[in-house]
Amino acid sequence: MGRLFLIDLEENFYSCKNCETPIALANHLLSRDYQCPYGRAYLFDKVVNVLDGEREEPIPGSNSTIIHLFCVQCQYIVGFIFVRRAVLENQRSMIILIRCLLTTSFGDTTKESLSLQG
Ligand SMILES: [Zn+2]
Numbered sequence: 001m002g003r004l005f006l007i008d009l010e011e012n013f014y015s016c017k018n019c020e021t022p023i024a025l026a027n028h029l030l031s032r033d034y035q036c037p038y039g040r041a042y043l044f045d046k047v048v049n050v051l052d053g054e055r056e057e058p059i060p061g062s063n064s065t066i067i068h069l070f071c072v073q074c075q076y077i078v079g080f081i082f083v084r085r086a087v088l089e090n091q092r093s094m095i096i097l098i099r100c101l102l103t104t105s106f107g108d109t110t111k112e113s114l115s116l117q118g
Contacts (some may be wrong), residue, residue: 004049004072014042014102019074021049022095022105032099040099042080047095050078069095077101 001088004021012026024047034041067081079097 011105012106014097014104015078016049016074016078017103017110018072019061019071020071020103021071022049022103023071023078023102026104031118034096036079036080036096036098038098038100042097042099046098047079047097049073051075052081056083069097115116 013022014024014026014029015022024044027044028044029048030045031043032040034043047050047069049072051070051072053070056065056067058065064082064084067083069079069081070076071078077098078101080097081093081095083093085091085092
């Protein structure tokens, strides 16, 4: 808990808007097509430098729950884990980060402009 991970900054990544701690690599972005009560949200398969909220909060009218995720550095909310329970053994969770609480950084601008041409 509370440990700060270092990630390869040569890649494009998303950071906490408040303190700019890297939270997720662009490579781990699965989908941009999410909406949450805070606005636009992105789905990731992996994030770093976040703390799980202690409470699992039920979503009214469903058998799913959410666990809030906080920046390990400044403790601001950056997203949540959405846990869907279809059957007890068949539990699926998704990591959602809230777009308006992130900033995007491009580690290597040369590589970025090359990939845009291709
Ligand atoms: Zn932060």
